[in-house]
Amino acid sequence: MSKRALITGITGQDGMYLAELLHEKGYDVFGLVAGQNNLRTQLFTESHPYVEMISGNLLDLMSLIRAVAHAKPDEVYNLGALSFVASSWQNARLTSDVTGGGVLNILEAIHFFQDSSGQDVRFYQASSSEMFGKAQQVPQAESTPFWPRSPYGVAKVYGHYMTINYRESYGMHASSGVLFNHESPYRGTEFVTRKISQSVARIKLGLQNTVTLGNLDAQRDWGFAGDYAEAMWLMLQQDEADDYVIATGETHSIRDLLDIAFDEIGVSEWHDHVDINPAFVRPAEVSLLVGDSSKARDKLGWRPKVGFDELVRMMVRHDVDDQSKRAAGAL
Missing domain, CATH: 3.90.25.10 (UDP-galactose 4-epimerase, domain 1)
Incomplete structure (x- = not known):
């Protein structure tokens, strides 16, 4: 049977590249969207017709429980966030709720599904180099202390540690990718x-x-989003869950x-x-944000191509x- 994957934030650039990658690998792909009747979702369904869209919201735990139960995923990729860093000062509460609290909600939904169904689910959390903020060492690696400098960065730190907590508390296969800046023609024009x-x-x-x-x-440290989507997938193919810095090193x-x-x-x-x-x-x-992705290169065999x-x-x-x-x- 085909593997099944659920992607939150699927209409963003990372979700688009990841959906394409998983489809090429034979997955059944499901995308979580807060509303079906918006232009971004409509454009996405035209360009990615093989994705089944599911209504849900990272702020609404019950909607996530229903979405996970419907998709019955082998893998969940949490890419959903209010990701425009510059606006997070004007929307600090909402950024915290969605980008931070949303991680807790999706983890809870997965935990509930695993307990009720007995099916194992592997989880990917989109962490961010913005967590390093006032960087304590250059380059930044998995062991570098976090010092976030924006509400967005603070919220990402919360989500990152919550992912680790569920991994350690419940034995979930939950990994975080600390991704440095990655761009593409799919990138939103606000960036x-x-x-x-x-x-x-x-x-x-x-x-x-x-x-x-x-x-x-x-x-x-700017890389290509398509390369970084591959790194996300590679993390969930490992026997052991872990956290990885993904960066070009330049x-x-x-x-x-x-x-x-x-x-x-x-x-x-x-x-x-x-x-x-x-x-x-x-x-x-x-x-100065520049990543050391030695661990990903050694353990995942990942290299940036672009x-x-x-x-x-x-x-x-x-x-x-x-x-x-x-x-x-x-x-």
Whole structure:
């Protein structure tokens, strides 16, 4: 029989790549969505017709119990969160409830299902490099202490430790992936990488002249979301559950990203196309985030396949094509 997987947050970039990966591997894939009648869900069902969508909400334990009972999953991937870090200061309570408390709810739903059905379920929690925040060592590994610098990061720390607690208390096969920044053409336009790739595409096409950004010196360890989805799956194929840092081990600044993005459209001097707005600077910026994924490489055999330069150019090319079609009325 085919394996069955339930994915929360399935309409985000990670959920889209993970659904594609699991479908290719022969899984029956189920996706949890808070409401069926929104544009994002409708677009997802058109692009991923093989996924069965189930109504549920990370804030509603009973809806999760029903969703897990319906899907009868061998694996659950909890990708659902309010994941736009910059807005978590304005929505600290909701971010805490969904991104933190939602982990407890889905763990409880799985625990209830396992007790009532006798079926084992493997669980993946999407932890985040934002948990390191004011990083206590460079690079960051599984043993690096957490010092989160945003409500989002604090909520992720709660979910991370709750996952460990259920693993240790109930023997659940529950693993966390401490994923560093990962991007793709599926990335939401509220995130700086996609904001830049889309704006650069529109500048090339003469649809706008500038892009407004915050701290150009902010540095991150950026990888490709498709590579990171594979790491999630690999964690749940292991005999023992564990926690893994997933990262490229390289760090780049927003300036580096701009250099490559504008070079892709043949612009070598981009400063006249970039405006700075202090409102886009975080109240508490994180330190240098760069991951040490040695454990994942050794135990999972995982390696990133797409480099930073290729990733940025892929996103710009996608957005040039997308914006061209929109301008022509084809979308």
